[in-house]
Amino acid sequence: MTDPSSPSDTGETLPERTPTEWHSNAMQRRIRRRYARERRFRFFGLAALVLAAGFLAFLLFTIVSDGWRGFQRAEVAVEVTYVEDELTAESGSLARADYRTLLRRDLREQFGTERVASEGAWLRLRERMEENPGLLGQTERVWVVASPEVDLMAKGDVDFTLPAERRVVDDEMVEDYRDLRESDRVRLAFNSGFLSRADSTSSELAGVWGALIGSILTILVTLAISFPIGVMTAVYLEEYAPKNRITDIIEVSINNLAAVPSIIFGLLGLAVFLNFFGMPRSAPLVGGLTLALMTLPVIVIAARVALQSVPPSIKDAALGVGASRLQVISHHVLPVALPGILTGTIIGVSRALGETAPLLLIGMRAFVSDIPEGVTQPATVLPVQIFLWSDEVGRGFIEKTSAAIMVLLAVLLSMNALAIYLRNKFERRW
């Protein structure tokens, strides 16, 4: 450059500006206005946050206030006599004993109706017998699960002042309940079955354990597939991939897969895993595969971010002392990036854990009353369970739904807490 800038730039010929009159009235007014705007803006920001937080609080409050009752159930006390003959009357062996008839009879005898206890109340008797075979022939007082109507009344959900037509329970039931109350043979207890059973058509017997196991199996499949492949993909893209067509296609694929609506993955699972490969419906295997494909890009992206956040200077340093590429990655890059990768993985997986839509399409909305024992067995998962229950008309399912949501949120929150913990613990400032 031939330096044209100089002489004309120097001060001499420049017009002088009159100094700004900072203390003039106009200027002072202007400044006051600016400060007012400042305060307003700041308020809006805070308001937005408070609103968002308020909504969260409201949501949690609603769910907890409904849901905590899902962890309770009404029980009625029945005097049961374990009469061997009756138990074995039909099947001929204790193993296939018929507790149901036994209980029905006792109920009828003691309360005049079977309707105070749940359809599945007899299960309690079987448990007792299994715990203590010596009970055979004895009589004992057993707290069995109450019927939905009794449950409602026990939890105070029934407005007795309403006329019978507009109540969920008829007068007869109300009477029965009053009797129970008077004889102290009804109580509210912790609903242990909720955490140990699978789905059921009757709300008082429905539990989340089956769905939880389903979720865990599904997530294990997801993790087993998406984590290694995701990390390897990320490592390949960040550290190895040459800039070429194929790499570009991979990059575009991943970025887009990350934002493809989850339901599309459901369609994919349906078309490929179920229809093309003929894998079993409703199985954690297929659900896990589908979710793995969905989670893969999340992990890849998180892992790439983590890998990118490893300062290149460290790689240079390692290369500079003569480390090979694989050594650079395994000795320096991965250890440093691992917390980030794990965090991303947990977040991806916890999203998969809350995912519903794609699983609906691959048949996991099926009613499954057994606790799954393998990845190929029919199963449902927590969110789907929630969805299913939320559709149920029975009054008892509302609190069950909320309770299931609480379980799901607890799982998710603890996973997120783990992620945050990891992130904070290993967060590094360069």
Next chain:
Amino acid sequence: MAEYDTETVVHEEMTLRNDAKMTARDVSVFYGQKQAVRSVSIDVDSHYVTAFIGPSGCGKSTFLRCFNRMNDTIDIARVEGDIDLDGRDIYDPKMDVVQLRARVGMVFQKPNPFPKSIYENIAYGPRIHGLAESKTDMDRIVETSLQRAGLWNEVKDRLDESGTALSGGQQQRLCIARAIAVDPEVILMDEPCSALDPIATAKVEELIDELQGRYAIVIVTHNMQQAARVSQRTAFFHLGHLVEYGPTDEIFTNPKADRTRDYITGRFG
């Protein structure tokens, strides 16, 4: 490390007056419990470039940022003592920070043009302060500022291009022009050339040289030669203390304090 006494050496012609452009009296700055600046008193004159030198972490930047209260943006920073601008205490609660910062401009270590056009970069300050009545007014301000910053000829044909598209040295001069545009009285510069290569540095130094006299300029630098080149007054800081303050020529050829001598001749640490 040798033992030094901690008394400040102020050269005769530098004895403190209260009619200087900016005066700092017994200024201390704390970050939480930690004291970063220890009771420093100094005058900044309108007609001179004042350089702050000293080893890393001695509190130069911290002290500099007191002059336009940029330390306010750091939660844990606390400033004690008086700093006056034209005799008015700038830490007075009634003092308006927004105005103060318009009067005491700042140029940072790394050039930080706004990602807007060159024109908008310059017009930003005048606009928020309402200094231009009209478009032509604004055009004039932009032109003069760029001219003073010695950048006009280089950019006059591309005022619409983004400020970030300029080279490092040009960006730094743009930042100076931007500071000039709000018609400040003092310009603070915190290591304005440390991100630049020698050629860009030379150009910025040239600019500082030309601005000298029109603005009170305070510059923090790690480069002793740079301090020697561009400034007329030099203050040497050490461990938060002001060790010596005097005319640059004196400081660099015949410093009075042992610490200063050891630092500028490279005998430190």
Next chain:
Amino acid sequence: MAEYDTETVVHEEMTLRNDAKMTARDVSVFYGQKQAVRSVSIDVDSHYVTAFIGPSGCGKSTFLRCFNRMNDTIDIARVEGDIDLDGRDIYDPKMDVVQLRARVGMVFQKPNPFPKSIYENIAYGPRIHGLAESKTDMDRIVETSLQRAGLWNEVKDRLDESGTALSGGQQQRLCIARAIAVDPEVILMDEPCSALDPIATAKVEELIDELQGRYAIVIVTHNMQQAARVSQRTAFFHLGHLVEYGPTDEIFTNPKADRTRDYITGRFG
């Protein structure tokens, strides 16, 4: 900009020989279509510190990184010409890059210790190259490397602390110690002090001074004084050309080429 001719000036005592530690002959480097280094020939001697100076973007770093093939990590970079280490072409496909980099160590602009303990930082290189037979062996390597880097006394009581917990200057010396630990023959340094303050810089320069003679050292720097201080040989680059190469004293007091003179006297651009 003035017109210069593009011939290389090589000072008499520097005429190219083939028995130097490293020799570069007609080396050109391309980034895609763009040529960053243009047919540069140079000798690097075992007993000297060689400095590369030149304006930003003139290809110093690019050329430096040819010496241990760090340019291999940049996809679009392509190197032409010969570079020999002890007479063996390092760009020979049979040359093993990993071994080459162990023999030609590198120290980077920003100190980049591994986020591991000080001990592990030093031990890493010897470990991957299998240089230590036993723990005591490794201890010895770590100690000697740190001693040579003038860091032993400062860190010997806290070898377990993280390398990143050291100050900038210490980190940079740690990086040098790390490079020394694999027993290299040549050490390349790309602006090793540009992230450091003057005191840390002085210590690193002191170290370079002490290492001189034991290793062939090549240093890229923007700081002319630094080049003048630490090196015995200086090469001036401009626009990818090697403009002048000769004894440092000569280059800085009486350069032969006009471009060199203009650059070192600050008349560029």
Next chain:
Amino acid sequence: MSSPPSPPGHTVKSFDDDLRSLRSMIGRMGGLARKQLDDSIEALLTSDEEAADRICAKDKELDEMEMEAEAYAISIIARRAPMAGDLREVIAALKIGSVIERVGDYAKNCARRVSVLAGHVDRGVHPGIAEMARMASSLLDDALTSFAQRDSELAKKVAAGDEAIDDYYESLFQALLAQIAEDPNQTATATHFIFIIKNLERVGDHATNIAEMVHYSATGDHIADRPKGGDATEISLPL
């Protein structure tokens, strides 16, 4: 290498300003020294004692100028860390400054002899002294010009010009000795004149020194085969 084609200015113009100031300081010093020299010879020839006193007083100024120039050169070195040609120029200025100061001393030395010599002026040697002074002064002028214009060719010529002065000195020296021999009463006067011409001869040497510095500053080399420690011309003198 020939003198460089006036290199482009520094990116930081104030550096050029500094160098220019230093150069002009030296220039002014040189001018003053030369004027002092001319004036002192003039005063000598006209026995103008007042002028001589003025000259002596003025030498202080020159001394101060030298100290100033030296301080300025040192501050340039401290502030600018000059390199290559710039550095050589500053060093040259530093050295030329003290040479000029010495020339000023010679002038003062001559001037101080005016009052002693007033009325004892010998018409015989005078034209010679005047001529010699003219030569020395013009050589000094050339040397200073070569510095001001960074003209290393001119500087080379100066070195040659010194020889003429040396020759002149020798013949004047012989004449003065002859004078003493002729008239021993003139011993003191003649001795004074000997010192004066010796001084003039030294001015020539110093002009050469300046030229040498200029050449060095411009090219980085010393003038080859320059005779050093030149003031030995009267030695061949037979007893």
Next chain:
Amino acid sequence: MSSPPSPPGHTVKSFDDDLRSLRSMIGRMGGLARKQLDDSIEALLTSDEEAADRICAKDKELDEMEMEAEAYAISIIARRAPMAGDLREVIAALKIGSVIERVGDYAKNCARRVSVLAGHVDRGVHPGIAEMARMASSLLDDALTSFAQRDSELAKKVAAGDEAIDDYYESLFQALLAQIAEDPNQTATATHFIFIIKNLERVGDHATNIAEMVHYSATGDHIADRPKGGDATEISLPL
């Protein structure tokens, strides 16, 4: 301010090494110059022409040493960009170098007169010259010591010592003039001796210059009230 209590070494030790080398270069030069001076007077007194030739030849060495020291000082400035005390020291060394070189010239000058004066030695002035040479030499020695030891107090003393030499010079000068007046045939010889004592007087001045530089280098100030351009003692001489 008193001389600083030997400041701690530079962080970069090679800087200290550089300064030390420069100082020792100057020290060696000074030693050589002093030896040259002593030897030349010795040769003069013993009419040892051979020794005188050796001395003349050796002066070249001194010239080279000066150029070397100068180049070294300049390279230190270029390489280290010294500041404050360091800078002053390098500049002082630079100037002291040329002063010493000049002292060498004086020695050579004396030596060259040996062959001319051989056999014409005047017993009357000789002891005086020897004594004066001793004084000059020891003053030079003090000045060099003050430089080597950065002793600004010793330097101040040197400046005072110069006056004794000046006095001595004056009396010798008078004696030589008287000699000429007595015996005009001795004119040439006496003139040579005048030049010799003049040189010795200048050695004293230069020693003072060195001391002045040392003081400046150590403190950054010039010695107050130092008479400059000192070689004017013979001027009061009546006609």
Next chain:
Amino acid sequence: MTLGGFALIIVALAVLAYLTTRARAAAFGGPAGTMRSHSRPVYHGAWAAILAFVPAILVIVFWAVLGDNIVAQQTLARIPEAIRPGSGIEQQAFLNELRAVYSGALPAAFNENVAAAVPVYGELVGFWRLVIGGLALLLALIGGGYAWLNSQSEFRARTHVESFATIVLALASLVAILTTFGIVLSLLYESLEFFSRVSPFEFIFGTQWSPQTAIREDQVGSTGAFGAVPLFWGTVFIGAIIAMIVAIPLGLMSAIYLTQYAGASARRILKPLLEILAGVPTVVYGYFAALTVAPAVREFAISIGIDSASSESALAAGAVMGIMIIPFVSSMADDALSAVPGSMRDGSLAMGATPSETIKKVLVPAALPGIVGGILLAVSRAIGETMIVVMAAGQAANLTANPFESVTTVTAQIVQLLTGDQEFDSAKTLSAFALGLVLFIVTLLLNIYALAVVKRYREAYD
């Protein structure tokens, strides 16, 4: 021995190869400091292990996947023609039963032809198992032995190991491409099927959507209506309009407050709170929208005199979706804002700008591409969101701009269409894939565009 047993032996062989080769290599390594060999012993060992393990295990995996078919075909070929089943479904059923009987899942065969084939089958399975297992063992031995012999001092084991690792990594990265192809192919395949029955023109421009009627082919003249415009509108109305009206201001302002105003401690509390909002599963939002918000909205609508208000309103679904998207928007905005270098903010403050001026005039404009990109991604996410609309928006394909009415969306319809009884070749089922295809394309375009915007913006500050 089962194939698993062979696999175990191969693993053992690989370990052996590793150990012996490493030991052999260590011997020629020489003492430290002498001339170094190219690769350290571990690499020689690793290469031996790879050579021993990989080819062998590939053979076993290959057989595990495809072997059964081969054996089945051979069995079919071997059994007498008389009992050989026909082709197609019949053959498939035959083979299924054959396998079930062989594996013991079925106690006995129903088809006596199967019973006859079982021994043949079993024999073949056993034979091949031996052949394959033996082959694998052989390969392992050859590979390991070869590597062992090859481990000379100058052998570049490290290079080989590294190349192998590279190949494995590259293969892993292909999964993403396969998934994308899988999606595109499956959607395309079924959609083409659909469009062969329903004109694409009607699908894209038709305003009538009632797929349910289509299956009742006995109803003369009614082939169902597949005009998807109401669905598209519903999707846009809920996802891109109502949700964004809620999410953009709240998300953006939250991000601004968090990054620019909140103190460190406030940020420590508030930020995770927003993250929790993001972590709540959509089904929960759906439940909440359906059970809590929708009735409230309806009541509100009725109270202000809109009687057409449905209990499944667009507003309820949209608003809840908007809230769900808040953290998404705010974290994108947060990223974008914090990607703006802090020096920019300092620069503006130092000019005397107030914080809000700095935000409005410098930070937000600087971050705008990032923010816009983030919002586009949020839109893309909102329109692909399923559960909230399934649960709260209803199924009525109304073309209305009344937020209190029920509308349905593409995703809701897909779920609706595919979760009943499926008949794979009915237009009703296939239409879900067509909808999926549209959804995929739209979100794809949105993403590509948004990512391009975000990327270009990021580069501006790198």
